[in-house]
Amino acid sequence: xxxxxxxxxxxxxxxxxxxxxxxxxxxxxxxxxxxxxxxxxxxxxxxxxxxxxxxxxxxxxxxxxxxxxxxxxxxxxxxxxxxxxxxxxxxxxxxxxxxxxxxxxx
Amino acid sequence: xxxxxxxxxxxxxxxxxxxxxxxxxxxxxxxxxxxxxxxxxxxxxxxxxxxxxxxxxxxxxxxxxxxxxxxxxxxxxxxxxxxxxxxxxxxxxxxxxxxxxxxxxxxxxxxxxxxxxxxxxxxxxxxxxxxxxxxxxxxxxxxxxxxxxxxxxxxxxxxxxxxxxxxxxxxxxxxxxxxxxxxxxxxxxxxxxxxxxxxxxxxxxxxxxxxxxxxxxxxxxxxxxxxxxxxxxxxxxxxxxxxxxxxxxxxxxxxxxxxxxxxxxxxxxxxxxxxxxxxxxxxxxxxxxxxxxxxxxxxxxxxxxxxxxxxxxxxxxxxxxxxxxxxxxxxxxxxxxxxxxxxxxxxxxxxxxxxxxxxxxxxxxxxxxxxxxxxxxxxxxxxxxxxxxxxxxxxxxxxxxxxxxxxxxxxxxxxxxxxxxxxxxxxxxxxxxxxxxxxxxxxxxxxxxxxxxxxxxxxxxxxxxxxxxxxxxxxxxxxxxxxxxxxxxxxxxxxxxxxxx
Numbered sequence: 174x175x176x177x178x179x180x181x182x183x184x185x186x187x188x189x190x191x192x193x194x195x196x197x198x199x200x201x202x203x204x205x206x207x208x209x210x211x212x213x214x215x216x217x218x219x220x221x222x223x224x225x226x227x228x229x230x231x232x233x234x235x236x237x238x239x240x241x242x243x244x245x246x247x248x249x250x251x252x253x254x255x256x257x258x259x260x261x262x263x264x265x266x267x268x269x270x271x272x273x274x275x276x277x278x279x
Numbered sequence: 280x281x282x283x284x285x286x287x288x289x290x291x292x293x294x295x296x297x298x299x300x301x302x303x304x305x306x307x308x309x310x311x312x313x314x315x316x317x318x319x320x321x322x323x324x325x326x327x328x329x330x331x332x333x334x335x336x337x338x339x340x341x342x343x344x345x346x347x348x349x350x351x352x353x354x355x356x357x358x359x360x361x362x363x364x365x366x367x368x369x370x371x372x373x374x375x376x377x378x379x380x381x382x383x384x385x386x387x388x389x390x391x392x393x394x395x396x397x398x399x400x401x402x403x404x405x406x407x408x409x410x411x412x413x414x415x416x417x418x419x420x421x422x423x424x425x426x427x428x429x430x431x432x433x434x435x436x437x438x439x440x441x442x443x444x445x446x447x448x449x450x451x452x453x454x455x456x457x458x459x460x461x462x463x464x465x466x467x468x469x470x471x472x473x474x475x476x477x478x479x480x481x482x483x484x485x486x487x488x489x490x491x492x493x494x495x496x497x498x499x500x501x502x503x504x505x506x507x508x509x510x511x512x513x514x515x516x517x518x519x520x521x522x523x524x525x526x527x528x529x530x531x532x533x534x535x536x537x538x539x540x541x542x543x544x545x546x547x548x549x550x551x552x553x554x555x556x557x558x559x560x561x562x563x564x565x566x567x568x569x570x571x572x573x574x575x576x577x578x579x580x581x582x583x584x585x586x587x588x589x590x591x592x593x594x595x596x597x598x599x600x601x602x603x604x605x606x607x608x609x610x611x612x613x614x615x616x617x618x619x620x621x622x623x624x625x626x627x628x629x630x631x632x633x634x635x636x637x638x639x640x641x642x643x644x645x646x647x648x649x650x651x652x653x654x655x656x657x658x659x660x661x662x663x664x665x666x667x668x669x670x671x672x673x674x675x676x677x678x679x680x681x682x683x684x685x686x687x688x689x690x691x692x693x694x695x696x697x698x699x700x701x702x703x704x705x706x707x708x709x710x711x712x713x714x715x716x717x718x719x720x721x722x723x724x725x726x727x728x729x730x731x732x733x734x735x736x737x738x739x740x741x742x743x744x745x746x747x748x749x750x751x752x753x754x755x756x757x758x759x760x761x762x763x764x765x766x767x768x769x770x771x772x773x774x775x776x777x778x779x780x
Contacts, residue, residue: 208455215463222470240418247425251455262444
């Protein structure tokens, strides 16, 4: 088994785990993590494609590496946005619950 | 080489500078000015494409594809860009702070005077949409789609209420799932062909290269785009997100944001995929589209809130475009061209009419203080112009003449009947009836004699006129001749020859 096979299979396994997590995870945080695992799998597969030299026929193709870096930046931004939304949502929910309790008391 | 293409992407971003430096009031005016400039640029591109009869191209940095990244505007892209720019400008005008809004504090009521964040997002949307329509590189398109998502998600939760935040989070998760699937498809394509330029890929694929892996890659990319476009059965995020947002935001989300992934879906299957593969995939899309039209149409009929009704109607109307795929992929020349024109006109007229309807619904809700259908009896007396805009926009959804929806549906219907796809023709007609049901239900309620005394308020007249102008735009599309539009065929099939020096 060469490195290409090993990393290719690992990437496929990560993609599988990520898709399963996105569909089945109960909470939003679980889904955000699953999205990151899925993204990691895709980037790993992209790396394997680069290693194989892709269609260009080079020994190692540099283009996918540049694309993977861009992809990682985008995925990071997406995770940050999702996490910010989640934090804000839980803050608002806590506020609503507190107001509800106050109304009960009075 | 045409520098206009680069300007279309960079100009909206320049509008951000005054917004960030000069404060909300001046910045808002500058942002609106930039949206007007955006309309001028896209109109210029459309005019040049029509004059020259061929696509415009630009190689970024002087590196021609496949080495570099190319921008290219053909008739289809130019038409979509102009439509999107117009809708963005009109919603920007609708959202701007009116005379006296600063003191009257109407912000709490929802629609009037959006915060300056809204204009930042509007300009980002303009940039992302233009990039999505112009880019010819699959990875650049991925970046454009992500930019679009990042600008659209905050629009959903501008007011920061709990319901809006959870709708925005669901939307973001669906969109991210979609973009990762799309990216996986792009990776497979790159692994097969070593290039991501659509024109080169189309040439390589036409010779049957790629086989099953290419088909799987296209399927993954399509599934991702379907999640982003809220195509049935991946539409679950759309109704809460689009109905919860402030009216001006709902209008851009429903009218133009979901059109970019749909546009790319058409690009993928009409320009990139080889014809035999497109003929296999076409019926699958048509079945999804038919299910969307019937299922979401019925659900829209059952809605109790005006904005949710319009949001479900968006999910239903997306289906019409998908009916186009099997019709346009047939080898029957003139009838497939007619279906193609019909699908595109439907995209344009739906964008204009849906923007008008969401803005009108926002004004109705602002006047009455709520948007429950049962309590809207007699609202036509308080907000006559808004109800008229809603009704005229609905005319296009129903497919009654004179409206863009009528022309588009007649084209789809004719093409379906001529090609013997009777079930597509039936779905087109049933969808029209369902749309008639939910639009007329609202109009009838609005024109009823009011049950109780109406509040003593009036609609905001100049905002209502903006909604009415958009509805008239949707009607104007209805005066197109009932034949394939040559403008949309300009620049197809995709090639860089004679576009770049």
